[in-house]
Amino acid sequence: MAKxxxxxxxGKWYKVRTDDGSVVDCQLRGNFxxxxxxxxxxxxxxxxxxxxxxxxxxxxxxxxxxxxxxxxIRRSTKLSKQTHIIAANLDQACLVxxxxxxxxxxxxxxxxxxxxEAYHVPCLLVFNKIDxxxxxxxxxxxxxxxxxxxxxxxxxxxxxxxGTNLDQLKTLLEGKTTLFAGHSGxxxxxxxxxxxxxxxxxxxxxxxxxxxxxxxxxxxELFPYGDGFIIDTPGIKEFGMVNFSKEEVSHFFPEMKAVLxxxxxxxxxxxxxxxxxxxxAVEQGVISDFRYENYLNILHGEEMDVEExxx
Numbered sequence: 001m002a003k004x005x006x007x008x009x010x011g012k013w014y015k016v017r018t019d020d021g022s023v024v025d026c027q028l029r030g031n032f033x034x035x036x037x038x039x040x041x042x043x044x045x046x047x048x049x050x051x052x053x054x055x056x057x058x059x060x061x062x063x064x065x066x067x068x069x070x071x072x073i074r075r076s077t078k079l080s081k082q083t084h085i086i087a088a089n090l091d092q093a094c095l096v097x098x099x100x101x102x103x104x105x106x107x108x109x110x111x112x113x114x115x116x117e118a119y120h121v122p123c124l125l126v127f128n129k130i131d132x133x134x135x136x137x138x139x140x141x142x143x144x145x146x147x148x149x150x151x152x153x154x155x156x157x158x159x160x161x162x163g164t165n166l167d168q169l170k171t172l173l174e175g176k177t178t179l180f181a182g183h184s185g186x187x188x189x190x191x192x193x194x195x196x197x198x199x200x201x202x203x204x205x206x207x208x209x210x211x212x213x214x215x216x217x218x219x220x221e222l223f224p225y226g227d228g229f230i231i232d233t234p235g236i237k238e239f240g241m242v243n244f245s246k247e248e249v250s251h252f253f254p255e256m257k258a259v260l261x262x263x264x265x266x267x268x269x270x271x272x273x274x275x276x277x278x279x280x281a282v283e284q285g286v287i288s289d290f291r292y293e294n295y296l297n298i299l300h301g302e303e304m305d306v307e308e309x310x311x
Contacts, residue, residue, distance in 0.1 A: 002050070002051055002060070003019075003048060003050050004017050004018040004019070004049060005046070005047075006044065006045050006046065006047045006049060007222040008220070009041060009045060009219065009220070012027055013026070013027060014027070014028075014043060014062060016049060016051060016060060016062070021224075024051065024053065026051050026059060026060035026062050027061060028043070028061070028062050029063050039082060039083045039085050040083070040084050041084060041085055042065075043062065043065055044085040044087055045086075045220040045221065046071075046087045046088040046090060046177065046231065047065050047066070047068065047088050047089065048089065049062045049066070050062070050064040050065075051063060068089055070089065070090055070119050070120045070121050071089070071090070072085070072086040072087055072090065072093055072121055072181070073085050073119065074236075087179045087222075089177065090121050090178070091122070091176035091177045091228070092121065092122045092172075092176055092177075092179075093116050093122070093124070093178070093181060094123075094169075094180050095109065095112050095123060095124070095125055095126065095182055096126050096127075096128055096182035096186050096188045097109060097125065097126070097183070097186055098127055098186045098187065099137055099140055100133060104183055106144070106294060107297060110298070111298065112181065113252075114244075114252040114253065115252075117253075117254070123153060124154045124155075124156065124172060124178075125155045126157075126158055126169060126191070127141055127144075127145075127156070127158070128158055128188075128190075129159060129161075130158065130159050130164060131159040131161060131162045131164065147288045147291060150255065151254045151255045151291070156168055156169055156172075160187050160191040160193070160194045163194060166194055166195060170195060173226070174227065174228065175226065175227040177229045177230075177231070178230050178231065179233065180192060180230060180231060180233060181233050182235065183236060184234075184235025184236075188233075189201040192232055196225055196230070199223060201232060219234065220232065220233045220234065244298075247267065249298055249299055250270055253287075255291070256281075256287060259280075260277065260278070263275065263276050263277045264276070271299070278292070
């Protein structure tokens with residue numbers, strides 16, 4: 001019996017990377033089941049699996065999956081009642097965004113951050129294409145960074161094409177398994193190529209008709225990076241959240257969690273109740289208006305459009 005790390009999944013086949021760096025093409029054993037998993041992909045990139053090597057063709061049969069310590073999960077785009085695991089066993093996630101072209105909404109950012117908080121994945125915010133900013137966009141990014149840094153998130157402005165601040169990002173990636181995610185067109189593949197030129201990832205253009213990026217990555221894939229790994233993922237159009245109760249959502253906004261104990265009612269929704277510490281913090285400017293609005297949108301299950309970036 002051998003063990004390895006799932007580096008790519010394509011339909012029924014899984015590429016499994018062993019400790020010696022070799023990669024084995026594997027399939028699931030016919031009677032394989034994972035209890036309690038209701039996802040479109042019962043095995044995800046980042047999973048550690050056991051497999052039996054087949055002597056006939058050198059492929060493997062996966063027989064077991066180790067328990068995950070965390071994951072990033074979202075609603076399946078095609079099957080609304082099922083989930084899709086983007087990747088598992090992460091040290092951190094890096095959400096690549098931009099307020100340049102195409103713009104990323106704070107609604108999308110906050111949905112991703114809330115999910116990362118819920119599944120115990122630390123998150124970095126990396127805003128790419130800062131070389132395209134004018135003074136107005138730079139001021140807007142500065143205001144966003146002030147809000148997210150107060151909430152406890154590391155924020156970096158970079159340029160994949162100019163190499164700006166990439167050394168700072170490289171330091172944060174050392175020795176860790178990092179998921180890279182974001183909308184198509186934010187320059188995620190270009191950024192990964194700049195960090196590790198040997199990757200040679202395909203880079204797409206932004207559609208002038210739709211003002212959105214074109215998909216270049218079709219499957220999540222794990223790559224060695226120094227003493228750790230980076231995971232490239234397909235561009236995400238919408239981030240549908242799953243497995244949340246309304247009572248839990250505020251706990252995944254760090255700046256809200258810090259004041260929850262001061263609410264008059266233990267089951268406060270922070271929407272209409274008197275004596276709400278969260279609403280008071282919003283009025284005092286301790287919690288930003290747009291983060292609170294995004295909280296309410298999540299609470300009511302409202303999807304944020306990609307273009308509503310100024311919310």
